[in-house]
Amino acid sequence: MNHPSELKLERHLLDPDRSPVKDHVAGCERCRTRLSEMEKEGEDFRRFIYPATLANVVKRRWAPLRALWVIAPAAGLATVLLIARTGPTPDYIGSKGDALALTAYASLPSGPKALAEGDTVPASASLRFRVRTEKPCLLSLVSVDSSGLVSKLYATQEVRGDVTLPGGVRLDGKAGPERFFAVCDSGGYDAVEQAARRVGEEVRQKRALPGVQGPQVSVLIEKKP
Amino acid sequence: MSGDHIAGLYKTWGPAIYRRCLRLLRDQEAARDATQEVFRKALASPGKLADPDTALPFIYRIATNHCLNERRNTGRRGETELVDLDLASDQPELPQRRLVQRVLSRFDTRTQSIAVAVLVDGMEHEEVADALGISRKTVSRKLARFLEHARKYLERSAA
Numbered sequence: 001m002n003h004p005s006e007l008k009l010e011r012h013l014l015d016p017d018r019s020p021v022k023d024h025v026a027g028c029e030r031c032r033t034r035l036s037e038m039e040k041e042g043e044d045f046r047r048f049i050y051p052a053t054l055a056n057v058v059k060r061r062w063a064p065l066r067a068l069w070v071i072a073p074a075a076g077l078a079t080v081l082l083i084a085r086t087g088p089t090p091d092y093i094g095s096k097g098d099a100l101a102l103t104a105y106a107s108l109p110s111g112p113k114a115l116a117e118g119d120t121v122p123a124s125a126s127l128r129f130r131v132r133t134e135k136p137c138l139l140s141l142v143s144v145d146s147s148g149l150v151s152k153l154y155a156t157q158e159v160r161g162d163v164t165l166p167g168g169v170r171l172d173g174k175a176g177p178e179r180f181f182a183v184c185d186s187g188g189y190d191a192v193e194q195a196a197r198r199v200g201e202e203v204r205q206k207r208a209l210p211g212v213q214g215p216q217v218s219v220l221i222e223k224k225p
Numbered sequence: 226m227s228g229d230h231i232a233g234l235y236k237t238w239g240p241a242i243y244r245r246c247l248r249l250l251r252d253q254e255a256a257r258d259a260t261q262e263v264f265r266k267a268l269a270s271p272g273k274l275a276d277p278d279t280a281l282p283f284i285y286r287i288a289t290n291h292c293l294n295e296r297r298n299t300g301r302r303g304e305t306e307l308v309d310l311d312l313a314s315d316q317p318e319l320p321q322r323r324l325v326q327r328v329l330s331r332f333d334t335r336t337q338s339i340a341v342a343v344l345v346d347g348m349e350h351e352e353v354a355d356a357l358g359i360s361r362k363t364v365s366r367k368l369a370r371f372l373e374h375a376r377k378y379l380e381r382s383a384a
Contacts, residue, residue: 005348006248007285007356010241014277041247042240045260050239053261057235058228152294152334166265172298193333 003031013038100215101132102182107168115221123175123223128168129153129182136160137184137214140192143169144203146176150196153180155189175225179203184214226271234274235264241281242267242288249292249310249341259295263288282356286338293337297330310345328375339364340371 004012004021012019013035025031104115107126115121131139141154153169171178179199183192195209207218242263246256266287267274273283310329329337335357342353343364350368354361 003347005342005352006245006346007281007348007352010244010281010285013241014281038244041244045240045243046236049243049257049260050236053257054232054235057261057264058231151298155290155334190333190335 003028009035009038013042099132099134100137100182100184100217102180102217102219103130104128104180104219104221105130106221115219117220118222120222120224121171123225124171124173125223126168126170127180127221129165129180130163131159131165131182132162133160133184133215138186138188139165139182139184140189141165141180141182142192142196143178143180144196144199145172145174145178146201146203148197148200150193150199152189152193171223173225175223177203177220177222179206179218179220181209181216181218183209183212183216185212185216187213226268231268234268234271238267238274238280238284239264242284245285245288246292248345249289250295255295259288259292263291266291282358285356286358289338289341290334293329293334293341310341312344328378331374331378332371335359336367336371339367340375343368 004024008019008021009025009031012021012025016022019025021031025035105112105128106115106119106121107128108122112128113119113121115127121127129141131137133139137159138156139154139159140152140156143151143153145151151169154165157165159165181192181196183195185192192209192212195212198210199206204220207220208216209218239260243256243260246259246263247253250256250259263284267284270283273279329340332340338357339353342348342356343350348356350361350364353359353364357364
């Protein structure tokens with residue numbers, strides 16, 4: 001017996017009277033049980049999670065961390081911009097002015113630090129990223145560690161100008177190199193991830209993703225326990 | 226967008242986001258954190274949240290991608306023991322009835338989303354295509370590839 005998917009049950013919860021699966025639900029104990037669970041989970045959200053998290057959700061995102069960018073220059077920290085490699089691979093076809101710059105910042109006890117290629121950071125440090133593009137860009141940001149593991153940080157996010165990316169990442173606590181690749185590629189995130197997988201374990205040597213069609217830039221960090 | 230408007234959208238769509246995150250993460254605290262993150266991401270397209278016809282597939286897509294990424298990162302950090310996902314129906318090629326995280330993690334995010342949508346959520350291919358904004362052919366192709374590789378991987382592991 002085919003049961004309605006979770007998505008169809010969600011639609012049913014929104015408007016049971018107009019639900020195309022209401023006849024099935026009426027005669028299916030399994031679906032009614034699942035709907036009861038879903039209603040209870042929704043009630044848990046309304047009673048406990050909504051009041052506890054509303055303020056976080058409503059307030060402007062990353063407001064405290066925006067202040068970080070004001071404090072950093074005042075503290076005399078150098079902002080190291082990694083200039084885009086507009087022709088990183090033999091098959092790359094770029095156009096003049098397609099510049100992309102990436103700055104990675106580590107949150108350290110001494111304050112935020114802009115990272116240069118090969119800088120050492122604590123293995124569990126938090127990082128934030130800032131990018132600058134001369135043209136609108138569908139940005140993907142991925143990392144590859146020494147085992148070749150690819151992590152998606154931002155996927156096809158439209159950016160233009162000088163942008164601090166929302167949120168940040170916490171490193172995985174494992175010692176070793178990790179390279180962050182920022183890519184403007186209209187081919188979409190999957191193509192970027194596939195290219196990142198081809199970097200494998202050579203993160204120290206490979207500064208550009210192979211076969212990517214747009215501007216890209218990378219920065220390597222060395223994680224220390 | 227005013228705070229009241231955001232609060233209204235959060236109250237309307239928060240339960241669906243939370244349920245989706247809870248289903249994929251199997252952890253209330255993790256689901257609570259993920260719900261906030263997913264809603265913030267969804268707020269980047271307030272027009273989609275305003276239309277009930279587009280909101281649910283939109284939320285489903287963002288939440289699924291976010292939570293699958295969380296699962297992978299959690300496994301990578303070794304923070305907690307991940308609970309494997311129960312399959313929605315019998316799959317002769319995955320007889321163990323569970324979608325094992327170590328298998329899932331071997332695929333790109335889109336393939337993971339398709340596999341979870343079909344195998345765990347019980348969605349039909351056309352529904353997956355609509356929800357993820359891809360073609361039905363892509364769904365079939367990526368799912369077939371997933372099942373083939375998953376079966377081989379499990380056979381190798383068993384050996």
